[in-house]
Amino acid sequence: MHSFWLRANAVLTFSVIILAFTCAMASVSDCFNSPSPSAQIQITNINWFQKQRNGNEEVSLAMNITADLQSLFTWNTKQVFVFVAAEYKTPKNAVNQVSLWDAIIPAKEQSKFRVQTVNKYRFIDQGSNLRGKDLNLTLHWHVMPKAGMMFADKLVIPGYRLPKEYR
Amino acid sequence: RVETPLSEPRYLYYLLIFLCSQILGQFLCLVLQVPQLNSTREETRQRPFFFAISFYLRAQRQREKRMGWVRKTVDSVKSLQVKQVLLRAIGLAMVFTSGLILWKALMCMTGTKSPVVVVVSGSMEPGFKRGDALFLYKNKDPIRAGDIVVFNVKGQDVPIVHRVIEVRNAGFQQLHYCLVGKTGDANDMDDRFLYARGQLWLKPQHIMGRAVGLLPYVGWVTIVMTEKPVLQYILVGAVGLLFLTSKD
Numbered sequence: 006m007h008s009f010w011l012r013a014n015a016v017l018t019f020s021v022i023i024l025a026f027t028c029a030m031a032s033v034s035d036c037f038n039s040p041s042p043s044a045q046i047q048i049t050n051i052n053w054f055q056k057q058r059n060g061n062e063e064v065s066l067a068m069n070i071t072a073d074l075q076s077l078f079t080w081n082t083k084q085v086f087v088f089v090a091a092e093y094k095t096p097k098n099a100v101n102q103v104s105l106w107d108a109i110i111p112a113k114e115q116s117k118f119r120v121q122t123v124n125k126y127r128f129i130d131q132g133s134n135l136r137g138k139d140l141n142l143t144l145h146w147h148v149m150p151k152a153g154m155m156f157a158d159k160l161v162i163p164g165y166r167l168p169k170e171y172r
Numbered sequence: 173r174v175e176t177p178l179s180e181p182r183y184l185y186y187l188l189i190f191l192c193s194q195i196l197g198q199f200l201c202l203v204l205q206v207p208q209l210n211s212t213r214e215e216t217r218q219r220p221f222f223f224a225i226s227f228y229l230r231a232q233r234q235r236e237k238r239m240g241w242v243r244k245t246v247d248s249v250k251s252l253q254v255k256q257v258l259l260r261a262i263g264l265a266m267v268f269t270s271g272l273i274l275w276k277a278l279m280c281m282t283g284t285k286s287p288v289v290v291v292v293s294g295s296m297e298p299g300f301k302r303g304d305a306l307f308l309y310k311n312k313d314p315i316r317a318g319d320i321v322v323f324n325v326k327g328q329d330v331p332i333v334h335r336v337i338e339v340r341n342a343g344f345q346q347l348h349y350c351l352v353g354k355t356g357d358a359n360d361m362d363d364r365f366l367y368a369r370g371q372l373w374l375k376p377q378h379i380m381g382r383a384v385g386l387l388p389y390v391g392w393v394t395i396v397m398t399e400k401p402v403l404q405y406i407l408v409g410a411v412g413l414l415f416l417t418s419k420d
Contacts, residue, residue, distance in 0.1 A: 010414055028387060084299055086335075090317045100341035102317035107337075111298065125360060131340055145318045149299045154385045157318060 031081045032153025038079045044072035044144045044160050046089060052123065054135070054172045062135045064128045064167060068106065070144070071119045077148050078113040085110040086147040092161075093141070095134040103128050105142075137169040183280055190273040197266040204259050264412075283310035284381035289322055289331060290391030296320075296333055303392040306333065308381030315339065315376075320383040326368045331380055334363055340373070 052065040070089060077085055088107030095101060105124040110116045145159040278287045287308055291300045300306065308322055315321060317339050322331050364372060397404045 014414075032385070086299065086318075088318055098340045100314075100339060102339040104317050104337035109298065126337055126362070147318060147320075150386060152387055155320075155383065 028152040032150065035079055035081055035148075035150060035153060035156065038076075040074075040076040040158075042072065042074045042077055042146065042160065044070070044074075044162070046070050046142045046144065046162055048142075048165055049121070051168055051172060054168060054170075056133055056171065057129075060133060062130045062133045064135060065124060066105070066128070067121070067123050068142075069119070069121050070106070072117070072144060074110065074116040074146060075113055077146060078116060081150045081153060083111075083149050083151045085116065086149060088145050090143050090145060091128060091140050091165075092143055093135075093138050095130070095132065095138075097132060097134075101130070135167050136171075138167045139163075140165040140167065183276070186273060186276050190269055193269045194266060197262050197269075200262050201259060204255055204262075282308060282381065284308045286331075286380065289333070289380075290394045291333060292330065292395060293333075296335075300333065300386065301388070303389055303395055305387045305391040306383045307385035307387075309384045310379070310381035314341065315379060315382065321374075322380045322383060323374055323378045324380060325366060325378070326371075332363070332366060333383065337362065 047069040048066050049069050050067040052067060054062070054064050056062050068089070072087070074085060074087065086107065086109055088104050090102050090104045092100070092102050104126055105128060106120075106122055107125065108118075108120070110118075141161050141163045142165055143159050143161045145157065148156045279285060281287075289306050289308060291302055291304045291306060294302050306320075306322070315336060317336050319336050320333060321336055322333050324331050367374070397407070
């Protein structure tokens, strides 16, 4: 029980167990954080709204996104991934979720922000169902930890409507 | 195909094999440890050897300073008895089967074929760096936009970790998800160029699971051993040798 290798083995096993326990405790500490984020999204302009040759409609919008996500950050947070998705229903698809814009917030200081942007990803429908369509713009956030479980939640902002004619 | 863990007969077979192997292992250990009939003669034979052994050890210590530990290991391997080796081998096999069953149980609980994956590419930086281990989970909940999924493309054996940016669900009952992931948080392009020819969407059968947890840096062991396979053999050989030749 006194050879070098046995001692090294014991030390290594013990340190691995302690590290795993520390990571688990770090993750558990995240449960005690009760976040209260707030956000607002405004569609300032529909830049264009066209039907492509293959029958799918495409929209380009400009948005104003204001959010305060400071309460999501804990000591175990590596970054917060935030994105805005447009959600709507069509006769063909019960659920449509299209991500329009996303950003990575690496630190608490940058989590209170105001952004004016055009949609980063193309908003293309499967078909032509978007005229006059009611949308929900949802702000999702994924809290990615340094070690442990990831949390995700969202804020649904209903009440947007696309124009009835092409522009 | 939706898996129903714990009620599938396959998992009961694994559990049965595990229990049988544990019982067999314990029985064999008991049988091998039963003292032999001429044990008293062995004890009386050891005493005259006592002085010889002490001289031998002193000479050996001097030899060790010149020849090092390789010679010591070879000597200890030669001095092993068959019974000891067998006992050790059975103990090792029992540990091995316990580990295997633990892995299968983890597969059962998380609903995926590989509950832990290692991030190999840097496409998800800064969230997931190369060498991080991800814990996957799969259940009947539908995949939604923003989920980090690990999926397999036909014809490639390395699964890919990306984030979903578009979800289309055709029909309420069909559970027919079509999604497209962006090429990691570091890029802004959709990853359709990675799919099989003619494939535009990911369906539920391509998805291995959703990433729910993260452990940094532990995946480096797997990455190093995969990229230099010779290290695997060295590690297994060294561990086996140490286990078989240790004093207790």
